[in-house]
Amino acid sequence: MKKFTIGISLLLCLISCFEGGGEKQKEEENKQTITLTTLYLVRQSGNCIKTNTTLSSNNQFCSRRPLGICNVNQLILTQSELNVILNDTRTIQARTTDCQESVLQSGVLSLKATTVASSDSFKSQYSFRVAETCELEGFQTSAGTRFATFTEIQWLESARGKIAKAAKSISANTFLPQANRDRANSCLNLEFKDWEKDLAQGNNENKILVEIVHP
Template sequence: MKRIIIHLSLILFLISCFESGEEKQKEKENKETIFLTTLYLIRESGNCIKTDTTLTNNNRFCSRRPLGICSVNQLILTQSELNVILNEMRTIQNRTTDCQESILQSGILSLKATTALETENLKSKYTFQVAETCELEGFQTSASARFATFSEIQWLESARGKIAKGAKTIAANGFLPQANRDRANSCLQLEFKDWEKDLAQGNNENKILVEIVHP
């Protein structure tokens, strides 16, 4: 009987220890989740002011880029980032042949990874400041325009964004042969969603702005 009681007591003790450890683990995980969430929210907050130190006037530019990317890194294209753009371009090229001219128009094929020397030059040319909002710092868009959100900026700078803008540029150019414009429209119709086409057109027409200069 004593052995049974001892065994039961030992089992209950072990269960208690296990539960206590599990609770501690859950508490630790909750704290880590809260910390990571807070860190994410901080990194995604604010707007970014970029100053061109080589200019004396109209040298401050503001965008919806948040704190986490308000640095010279936004101007640098790494080789891995370039590879992502090129891979996405090839996917579109293989899937929608009518996008070929739009790809050429997009400028993707002329992109190059930023060199170490170019990075140093960019660091000496630009400074960056996080602001609560562009508007509070005196940056105002016209009534017919608005800032692009950070997610919209990311899309516009992606391969899809660049190609959609290229297609919109070709389609809107009345001096080009109709066949070229038809292929561009076909590219837009077959490859892009309505919101992508609207965003590309809005950016081309300066109605959706990645950044604006302080007047």
């Protein structure tokens, strides 16, 4: 009986230790989650002011790009980023044949990864700083226009965004043959969602702006 009691006591002690360890681990995981969430929110905050140091006037541009990307990297296209764009383009080409002309017009296929020399040039030509908002720094949109959100900027700079913008341009160009315009419209209707078409058109018409220059 004594051995049994000792055994039960040891078992309860082990269970208690495991429970305590589990609670401690859970607490550490919660702290880590809070820390990562806070870092993410901080990186997603603010707007970005880009200054072209080679210009003496009208050299400041503001966008909704947040703190986490308010640096020279926004001007640099890496090989891995280019690979994603080209893969997405090939997917669209294979899925929607009427998008071929829009793909060519978009310039996606002629994109090149940024060279080291170009990167160094960008670093010397541009400076970046984070602002709470563009508006508080004196950047104001005119009536009927607005800033593109960061999510919209990401889409506009993607393969889908570039191709949709090209298709919108072709479909609206009355100097082109009707067959070209019909293919562009078919590309838009078969490949793109309504919000994508609206965003592409708004950007083409300068109603949804990626960035604006300081007046």
